[in-house]
Amino acid sequence: MLISTRRQRRQTFKEKLQQGILRPDDIDVSFESFPYYLSETTKKVLIASTLPNLRCSKFGKYFSSLPTASPRILLSGPAGSEIYQETLAKALAKHFGARLLIVDSLLLPGVQAPPPKDSDSVKEVPRRESVSTHAIGELRLEVLISLYGSGGDDIDSLSIGELLEVATNICTNVEQVATNESKSLPLIVFLKDIEKVMAGNPDAYSVLKSKLANLPENVVVIGSHTQLDNRKEKDNLGGRLHDRSKETPKTMKQLQLSRIFPNKVTMPQDEALLSDWKQQFERDVETLKSQSNIVTIRSVLKRVSVDCPDLESLCIKDLALTTESVDKVVGWAVSHHLMHFSDALVKDDKLVISTESLKNGLNILQGIQNETKSIKKSLKDVVTGNEFEKKLLADVIPPSDIGVTFDDIGALENVKDTLKELVMLPLQRPELFSKGQLTKPCKGILLFGPPGTGKTMLAKAVATEAGGNFINISMSSITSKWFGEGEKYVKAVFSLASKIAPSVVFVDEVDSMLGRRENPGEHEAMRKMKNEFMVNWDGLRTKEKERVLVLAATNRPFDLDEAVIRRLPRRLMVNLPDAQNREKILRVVLAKEDLEPDVDLEAVANMTNGYSGSDLKNLCVAAAHLPIREILEKEKKERSLALAENRPVPELYCSTDIRPLKMEDFKHAHEQVCASVSSESTNMSELLQWNDLYGEGGSRKKTCLSYFV
Template identity: 55%
Template sequence: MRGWTRLLLQRWQRISRAVSELRLEHSSGEDVDKLILDSLIEVLVSEASKVPLILLIKNVEKSIMGNFERYMKLERLEKADVKLVIIGSHTSDHHKDKGSSGSYHSNSKMGNNFTAFLDMSLLDHLSTRAEDYKPDGSKCSRMLAKLFPSKIYVQQPQDENMLLVWNRQLEQDTERLKAEANRQLLRIIMSTSNVECNDLSTINIQTHLLTHDMAEKVVGWGISHHLQHHVEPLHRNGKIVIKAESLEHSLAELQAIQRGSTQRKKTLKDVVCDNEFEKILLPEVIPPDEIRVTFDHIGALDNVKETLRELVMLPLQRPELFVKGQLTKPCRGLLLFGPPGTGKTMLAKAVATEAGANFINISMSTIASKWFGEAEKYVKAVFTLASKISPSVVFIDEVDSMLGRRGKDHEHSAMRKLKNEFMASWDGLRTREKERVIVLAATNRPFDLDEAVIRRFPRRLMIDVPDAENRAKILKVILSDEDLSPDFNMEEVAAAADGYSGSDLKNLCTTAAYIRIRELLEQEKKEMEKAKAQGVEKPAAPTGVTPYIRPISMADMRHAMEKVRSSVSSDAGIMGELQQWNEQYGEGGTRKKATLTYFM
């Protein structure tokens, strides 16, 4: 009897493999499904006349009810003169039957007690496109009752101990079915890729079902891993033979990527807010994948980028490097100061993106409140929320407006309390060694900051107006996606734009680009007036066709420079004050004491 079962299974497996390969080679699935069902009936009619068989069809409501042809063929098979019992499993969706499942039995035609059991798992493929099919409940029940006149309802045990055993068995069955389905999908992908794996049965993926794209990645990465560790891989029948450990390695990589992606997605969605202030601030948080600003978007400032990578990004990405000793503790505060339009805010956003940190942009409008005492609670909520969603970057633009020098005659007591609470919460942050939170601030007037605030920024970087070399780098980034004429000279434009900041260069290029569009509109207007004068109606431009716009030329840039000037003059008083403050407090300054007008 075992011999008959083995031969039957071998024959069906050969047909299954052939059909699976055919399914992937052809996009038309209906013909393949018909071939699967015809092959199944052929095997059953041939073998059930020799030996009694039991055919189990899982999810019969999806596999059969979604297609009338399948239903009719199965009905004819039931009426055939063979020793066959068909069992279909069906899970009821009715509330009264919740927790129960049914098994439907066709008429028995057994002639003896020796029966071969055949689990037609390949029929699961028939339901891939029928998953969206949702037949009417009453109609589906009538059709199932006609096809399977005998019913057996499987109810949950009422005894608590038996129910625990029942649930445990269901979990084990679910894991087993998931693992088998994943192995079958990997087997199909490998078959189309001319790959074999002898010990595929040792791989157990029980946590979730693989999609087709995920399985392709697992197989592709597994092949790459195998070739990296085997210079002369084994080949059999024109197929490369890989080991299960290579597939397990690729599975581990896929799961690690999914865990990281899921963790990042769940960080903001599932964060538990302790109070209403955190709930109000939570929408202000920007995930790193939504900032979309990287260091590549910032031309020049290479030295500043390298410093930010070392001081900010490295502690956020590799906190284990800073756990030993006191001298290597990560920097918790960094100040970016300099003239307007030099890229301070873009640098802060790029740091958060490159480090994979959440970005919290706060300002006076974010934390101010008309109710007495609420501003301090908002400040405290900023740091508690940043701690929960770490790694995170708390960015304060125009920090001088929030944390300016205390003790001024016109300063309100509520503002003084807000500053005190901010610095107290900041100190509390610094006492937690494992917190991956950093405060970045930007200002055009660092000399207006309170001395206690300056102390809490141990590193202070001046972002100055770019020189000619850096202006050329910025122009290359700004004009990277634009069409430039052959006579365009980036270095000549950079040299002519002396004193321009990064923002000024962006405005300059935008103005030059609009000159071409203005010329095109003027040309169209003249053609329309000419056609109108001749009494001819000018045909409308075809819809969806982009008109030709000439490349940007040097003449455009020269014309734009006449309109766009530098926003900050090198002779302005603020530039001198910034240079003096940088000498006294900034990164790389001489630290020579200078008598500044604002200290008098």
């Protein structure tokens, strides 16, 4: 049964190939009416290479060993010239009055359509649908379906041997069709994107080479090949161009191509007409992208049982759609359609939507992408002066990538107000700080205090709400094993910050980078990096009006070098919260949690004296785990009871079955989670003393040391 089914499919495939052959009268393209720029040299070379095999094949023994007269021609052009090359093959067939058979490389052995970039689409889209996304034209799609079938045995389930057998049968069918058709008229076989067959598969290469060698004398085989452009390859232009993820070493691919196609014709580029030619190629690339987008949308619509009759009328050239993005678009389109048509049409068990609804979904997607990519695009356009700036550009964080605001931080109102005045206001309203010399931007702000009080959270909120570029600097990003490169990285930090100003340079745990220089065990390279950092931060060539701010955070400010302290004129202590501020922090942490009416946050705040903001969050996390623990214990008991009584095991509980938090949970969590910072510790005492000497609001009174210390 299986053998007869495969034989029937091969016969159907052969019939589809025969139906796809273009006769000379069906071709509407000629050299005289060629729609693109065509070099006269290219035209002459193609005619000279083809004529001996189509018109004078009886003299084949005199020129069969000459590469330029070989019936196997490799037509090579720049990236984006796929449609151009196919049109050129049509014009060549029209010129000689020959028939033309266009074979997609996906039908040849060794070519497998790569899965889309998003992992979900690999599971959702069957093999035959992903293959058909590359087929342009309904005929080629029908050929693929007739070959692989519409259900049952998926081609992914075949072994390597079976796949090679299928590939051999395909080549045999192409060979048989070419042999039969060439008896009446000469035939040109155009193999699209032949380089895909050479994707490192020696068996596929051998099969294709042997089958092409057995073709009749009056058959010319033209292989289409595009020269990859590395710059445009990164842009993922869609269509056939996105199918180049698999690459073998270039020399091996060139060697295989030259063995199968000894006659290589490269399209020259006339400088005078190059701009017009490239514009035509770009239009072709847009066409391929639009066709690829349509097929992606069609596959998603088919999967979710939705239909759009006028889908082909859409022209989507500005977007490169993935399966994940199309899922969103279709969801918005269905919502838009149901909003405007309450009595929606259901035909053949499919919801029918209009193209207007799809356009609405596409507009929403494009709006979201424009909003999220505006800042990234501006960073991409930054011209870096050297390799150090280029590497540090990856540490620049756009505000949209952080997502922490001042509303997410409970308490610390005084610190937040000061940061808004010193950081955000000069970045958002620079015109207010342009008058005089005393309103110049602040060069540095230090956030210090015990661990877990929210210093890093404040820096994240500043990055999100200030709207400026945020550069996160750590020792790993500015150190190097090569002597002298550390100073160059430090210099690149400030030169890059100046280029993308307004910007904030954030240094977390600044004491590890800019500690005291009198340490006798300090390495010379580290000392030079500190000197370079301070020179570029506030030195001879530093611009006064430059909007570059250094925001530093530490829990050991007394270890900082005095020159660093001088460059941080605003020093804000982020202290442990009192009872009132602890209640504010608890309200922020528990804002999205379900609480019982008996939960008294004021009482929780009073019993957590000495807790930092981080400790309070850990307390809430421990309390939130108690209801989950109860659910697990309940499931365990019910399962044991069901097994003992020989009953079916009950279903597991879900998130909706978890009870709200109650006051008893917080009391139990308070016994497990204690304060991580002691208010009477030596480190806390030193912080308070340092704040009294250097912090904002301190007395500035230094104790006079006695003679005996």
